[in-house]
Amino acid sequence: MNAEHADQAQGSGPASLPADDGPRPWALLLAAGRGSRMAAATGGTSKQFLLWKDAPLYWHSARTFSRSGVVAGIIFVFPPDALARCEDEVRALDARYPLGLPWKAVSGGAERDDSVRNGLAALPKAVTHILIHDAARPFMSARLVHAVRAGLADGAVAVIPALPVTDTIKMVEDGQVQSTLPRHRLVAVQTPQGFARSELEAAHAARAAGCAAGQEQQPVTDDAMLMEAAGHTVRVVAGEKTNCKITTVEDMALLSPSPSLQPRTGMGYDVHRYAQDAGEPKARPMKLGGIAIDKAPAVLAHSDGDVLLHALCDALLGCAGLGDIGEHFPDADARFDNISSAVLLDQVLTRVRRAGIRPCHADMTIVAQKPRLAAFKDAIRHNVARLLQLPPEAVNVKATTEERLGFTGREEGIKAYAVVSALYDPPAAADAGECHHAS
CATH class of the missing domain: 3.30.1330.50 (2-C-methyl-D-erythritol 2,4-cyclodiphosphate synthase)
Incomplete structure (x- = not known):
């Protein structure tokens, strides 16, 4: 799908704000995980598909990207065996809660980095910047989207939101403390993370080549790791305390109705x-x-x-x-x-x-x-x-x-x-x- 024909993608429509001098990135919304740690509590439903306010969690992030006014389109990455069902669901949700953006749904891969590569391959060719977000973080704000995008507009090739670590962090092995890490230098990283597309694709290609050559690879938990390994500077912007990730059974309490409305x-x-x-x-x-x-x-x-x-x-x-x-x-x-x-x-x-x-x-x-x-x-x-x-x-x-x-x-x-x-x-x-x- 070429950028010139992006309006032919599913759900095309006007963006909420006019373009300015900065890049108009597309958003890549990762919703292909299996959520095995929470399967017993959710009845087998992956966390990104849990309903909150009458919509699955991943949809809340999509709507925030839409409302930000600086995102030009969205790629949804879903489990391969659920792609057709999820695409129908997005179409129905878009009819009820219009995104006003072009979108496309693609299959995820075996690992997180495989899913990201599949999403990158589906981008219109003219897209120069990308925001990557975990679908299990439904509480991000449009302000955070603007902050990450502003870092890209300022020339950074990688931008991540992060919060200072407030707990003391120790390195532990075999049940024994090995060292205490300097807390003032530590941050907890969130998404969405923003990247220059060409540099990110090159970093993913380098990892894929290493895997093909049989080289041992460290598990990738976010795309900034690949940019760091490629020697790029990763810029940090202020994250949000409310941008929590639904990871454990205890986190599901965040989705419960408040009794004080x-x-x-x-x-x-x-x-x-x-x-x-x-x-x-x-x-x-x-x-x-x-x-x-x-x-x-x-x-x-x-x-x-x-x-x-x-x-x-x-x-x-x-x-x-x-x-x-x-x-x-x-x-x-x-x-x-x-x-x-x-x-x-x-x-x-x-x-x-x-x-x-x-x-x-x-x-x-x-x-x-x-x-x-x-x-x-x-x-x-x-x-x-x-x-x-x-x-x-x-x-x-x-x-x-x-x-x-x-x-x-x-x-x-x-x-x-x-x-x-x-x-x-x-x-x-x-x-x-x-x-x-x-x-």
């Missing part, structure tokens, strides 16, 4: 004036819910002027008691000049989720005499659902006029209302440095 409601409102001339300073082409509206008046705004996403941001902030969009992204700040409102929404989502808020429904109304929006409502609904990581049935979009009354009736501007329903899970455990996730 409380309902929250937030209301948002925003308005933008129409430009008299499309060339007027701060005149922006109309977008609603991240969707470009053809043949519509330009709006005056400091950001891109998406009145619907601005109202949605305020509703989300209201659920968390975090003020309003103007406090977080003031229009006097040059950093937000013509910024995508999808970027602002992503930052708002990060803040409200850190505050323990989980959005579960959004109801929005657009008020404008022109343009007519009936033809756009379905696209807006699905795109907002994708940005919020909600199924389309949890998002409602309405459009109305005011019968030529008021400033909207005089075709002087556009306004929007949003009401968000959410659940609040007090983040006490997360504050204590533990993994804690509302179901």
Whole structure:
């Protein structure tokens, strides 16, 4: 599949954010493991297929990659004997929770590095960078995806997220301590890990050649090991305490519903004036819910002027008691000049989720005499659902006029209302440095 024809891959669609000057990597999602250590507790179900919030664990990572806005496509790597079933499952999930990205499903191999090589072979030829993620880490954030990708954009050929080790670590052999390792030099490594494709493929090829020559090879637990062996510098960025991996039976408690969920409601409102001339300073082409509206008046705004996403941001902030969009992204700040409102929404989502808020429904109304929006409502609904990581049935979009009354009736501007329903899970455990996730 060539990059020029990437839109022919399964699930093709628009990315959530426009490309910038950095690389747009594809994500390689490893979901081919057998999970034998947990088989008794899961009834034989591999951990990446355990259901959480009505979807398998691997799908939560796929949705986070989609919401990040910097990933161009996804390769799913599944067990060979389950590939057809898993591909059908991804197709059904993508219909309900649209990724808005091209994707492809391929078979894994006998070992982790075999699965990675199979995934690399399925990438479009023009792809230059790759993010590799373990499907058993469903809690990663879009912020972490951005941090790893930023390291690649800065010229690194290998970037890994890691956390400082807080326990004392000792080397043990035959039940006896051999040495104590210097804790200040140790980190615990996570995924996603980012790589320049050509260098990573060369490192994998070198390992495969060594295996073919009968050379003894150390087991590979992450791809950074191969880059280290090839002599490349591996850059480290800050990981996340909440980016836990489901590895043991005890870890399954992270998937259990929290008993402390409380309902929250937030209301948002925003308005933008129409430009008299499309060339007027701060005149922006109309977008609603991240969707470009053809043949519509330009709006005056400091950001891109998406009145619907601005109202949605305020509703989300209201659920968390975090003020309003103007406090977080003031229009006097040059950093937000013509910024995508999808970027602002992503930052708002990060803040409200850190505050323990989980959005579960959004109801929005657009008020404008022109343009007519009936033809756009379905696209807006699905795109907002994708940005919020909600199924389309949890998002409602309405459009109305005011019968030529008021400033909207005089075709002087556009306004929007949003009401968000959410659940609040007090983040006490997360504050204590533990993994804690509302179901």
